[in-house]
Amino acid sequence: MVIKNPKINVSALSLYYDSKQALKNISIDIPSNRVTAFIGPSGCGKSTFLRTLNRMNDLIDGVRITGDVIIDGVNIYEKNLDVVNLRKRVGMVFQKSNLFPKSIYENIVFGSRINGIRDKKKLDEIVERTCNQAAIWEEVKDRLNENALSLSGGQQQRLCIARALAIEPDIILMDEPASALDPISTAKIEELIFDLKKNYTIVIVTHNMQQAARVSDFTAFFYIGELIEYDKTSKIFTKPSIKKTEDYITGRFG
Amino acid sequence: MERHFEQQLEKLKTRLIKMCSLVDEQVELAFRSIEEGNVELANLVIERDNKVDKYDIKIDKICQKLLALAQPVAGDLRLIMSALTMNSNLERMGDIAVNVAKKAEYFKEKPEFYSRVNFSELAAAAKDSVHTSIDAFIDFNAELAKKVMKSDTSIDEMTRQRSNLLIAIMKENPDVIEPAIKLYSMMYQIERLGDHSTNIAETVYFIVEAQLIKHRYEEIFFTQEQQEDEDD
Numbered sequence: 001m002v003i004k005n006p007k008i009n010v011s012a013l014s015l016y017y018d019s020k021q022a023l024k025n026i027s028i029d030i031p032s033n034r035v036t037a038f039i040g041p042s043g044c045g046k047s048t049f050l051r052t053l054n055r056m057n058d059l060i061d062g063v064r065i066t067g068d069v070i071i072d073g074v075n076i077y078e079k080n081l082d083v084v085n086l087r088k089r090v091g092m093v094f095q096k097s098n099l100f101p102k103s104i105y106e107n108i109v110f111g112s113r114i115n116g117i118r119d120k121k122k123l124d125e126i127v128e129r130t131c132n133q134a135a136i137w138e139e140v141k142d143r144l145n146e147n148a149l150s151l152s153g154g155q156q157q158r159l160c161i162a163r164a165l166a167i168e169p170d171i172i173l174m175d176e177p178a179s180a181l182d183p184i185s186t187a188k189i190e191e192l193i194f195d196l197k198k199n200y201t202i203v204i205v206t207h208n209m210q211q212a213a214r215v216s217d218f219t220a221f222f223y224i225g226e227l228i229e230y231d232k233t234s235k236i237f238t239k240p241s242i243k244k245t246e247d248y249i250t251g252r253f254g
Numbered sequence: 255m256e257r258h259f260e261q262q263l264e265k266l267k268t269r270l271i272k273m274c275s276l277v278d279e280q281v282e283l284a285f286r287s288i289e290e291g292n293v294e295l296a297n298l299v300i301e302r303d304n305k306v307d308k309y310d311i312k313i314d315k316i317c318q319k320l321l322a323l324a325q326p327v328a329g330d331l332r333l334i335m336s337a338l339t340m341n342s343n344l345e346r347m348g349d350i351a352v353n354v355a356k357k358a359e360y361f362k363e364k365p366e367f368y369s370r371v372n373f374s375e376l377a378a379a380a381k382d383s384v385h386t387s388i389d390a391f392i393d394f395n396a397e398l399a400k401k402v403m404k405s406d407t408s409i410d411e412m413t414r415q416r417s418n419l420l421i422a423i424m425k426e427n428p429d430v431i432e433p434a435i436k437l438y439s440m441m442y443q444i445e446r447l448g449d450h451s452t453n454i455a456e457t458v459y460f461i462v463e464a465q466l467i468k469h470r471y472e473e474i475f476f477t478q479e480q481q482e483d484e485d486d
Contacts, residue, residue: 238332240328251257251259
């Protein structure tokens, strides 16, 4: 499958935790303004791979990475690359919401303040815009000064998405963003992902195959550190080319 | 350990195979009842149709449950989708067998023109088509499925020739219009058997090759093969 003008181009990427190889020679092109899902059994490397896309693995001792990750033409593993700047462009949402014990408002503007935005009017605009984008504005607009941790799990997760959007990234990485949520909150997150792809490139790791099928345009199947198959989601779930993929998605192993 | 889902899928396959065998036998017996003028046999076919209907309902229920509860994908999804299509085609074939059997009493005494029309040859071709489509399903054999699709054109042609002949016979002798019309309508029912077999064959092809070919198998296969022959 050929992806024209990929947003992210990964070639021959390998990752080692000390001597153990966790990712084996991964090459993949991730398209712009689409949702790409990574699926695979636990320990297959999908989350590790997701984290290589904004260099989150840099923080782990003993990690060694070879190969290239090129985002908008720039190799993000270049020596002098500004990692903080990279993470501004490649935002991330985790499995469990990780809000600060601060107000809803302060959570959203935290990054913007660090980036030197002081103008109250501008900060207000950011809060309203991102809360609208994250489909949570109606629920929080009258309680922006309340502690963010008083929100429900589903609301906290959408607030995390709003916070990620506040620093105006191009790419949003999501690691199991709905796995701890009830079906209604999950549906809201999925709708949101669907809307967000108009403006962002989204990469999502999920254990829930039906979720991958519902929200993504492209699906990559990982197994023991290898990228086994990557194709349009509609193809992966109706006519996968590789038997291992079919065995996994039909629940015969994994 | 085999998962519950796989057991259910096996159950679905077994039910379908049993339904196939029953319908195959119903078609066979229905034709025999006409050929032999055997009303008893015809009644047996008519009575057993409710067994076919029961399979129809059971299979629909299993499919509905599997779709709702297991959210199948890929090969599993194709099998369940196909089971639904096969089910309704098999049920229709069963109804045709009954319609044919219902004529056994009428054709106990064969009209003079019966042998001229060579009804037996058409019946044999339709039976063969039904039987082969069922074999293709049981073995998941895409090649056999293609054979069924090919044979449908000749069944259509055989029916067309016979209907022209029957029209000529009726024109020759208006006294035989009633039996001729009855034979004429039965023939078209039999022609439908070929169509249902083709539908089953297309379904088998979908299960095995993951390619939807209905309404365009002629274009997909036969022009391709013709091209290959020409290239040779």
